[in-house]
Amino acid sequence: MLALGIDPGSAICGYGFVSHVDGKLVAKSFGVITTSPKARMQDRLLKIHTELDALIKTFQPQVMGIEKLFFGKNATTAIPVGQARGVVLLCAAQNDLDVLEITPNEVKQSITGYGGATKDQVIFMVTKLLHLPEPPKPDDAADALAISIAAACEANSLARRNLLATT
Numbered sequence: 001m002l003a004l005g006i007d008p009g010s011a012i013c014g015y016g017f018v019s020h021v022d023g024k025l026v027a028k029s030f031g032v033i034t035t036s037p038k039a040r041m042q043d044r045l046l047k048i049h050t051e052l053d054a055l056i057k058t059f060q061p062q063v064m065g066i067e068k069l070f071f072g073k074n075a076t077t078a079i080p081v082g083q084a085r086g087v088v089l090l091c092a093a094q095n096d097l098d099v100l101e102i103t104p105n106e107v108k109q110s111i112t113g114y115g116g117a118t119k120d121q122v123i124f125m126v127t128k129l130l131h132l133p134e135p136p137k138p139d140d141a142a143d144a145l146a147i148s149i150a151a152a153c154e155a156n157s158l159a160r161r162n163l164l165a166t167t
């Protein structure tokens with residue numbers, strides 16, 4: 001199963017594709033979609049949609065994991081992130097992808113075994129789990145890979161439960 005993880009953002013939208021190969025997790029591709037802060041918001045969102053749609057059509061993942069929107073202290077930042085997240089969800093629907101929404105703590109728990117892990121601990125474990133020669137850069141891509149790993153694990157768990165329920 002190939003899972004796509006998305007760390008949504010209107011300036012930087014991280015993506016990561018992870019699959020299971022011979023019992024190991026493998027990063028197929030990862031990176032970021034960047035937009036200019038000088039561009040109109042509708043143009044930034046269109047760029048995210050266009051590039052993400054092309055990635056989905058190229059790699060054809062079976063599931064998408066996306067970070068649940070978290071309203072921290074800065075609601076101003078949450079609005080453009082929410083807009084980018086909406087475009088990502090639209091892209092998933094247009095490509096008939098199952099979507100798993102995952103909280104940051106669930107991602108940390110899945111990757112490190114501890115929901116309160118630091119960003120450095122998550123990046124360290126992503127690097128180890130995917131057998132990467134160096135930590136993925138930028139952090140948005142590393143976060144997307146972590147989300148992809150968590151989504152792949154959750155999707156496999158759901159598939160096993162569904163299989164058991166039908167036998």
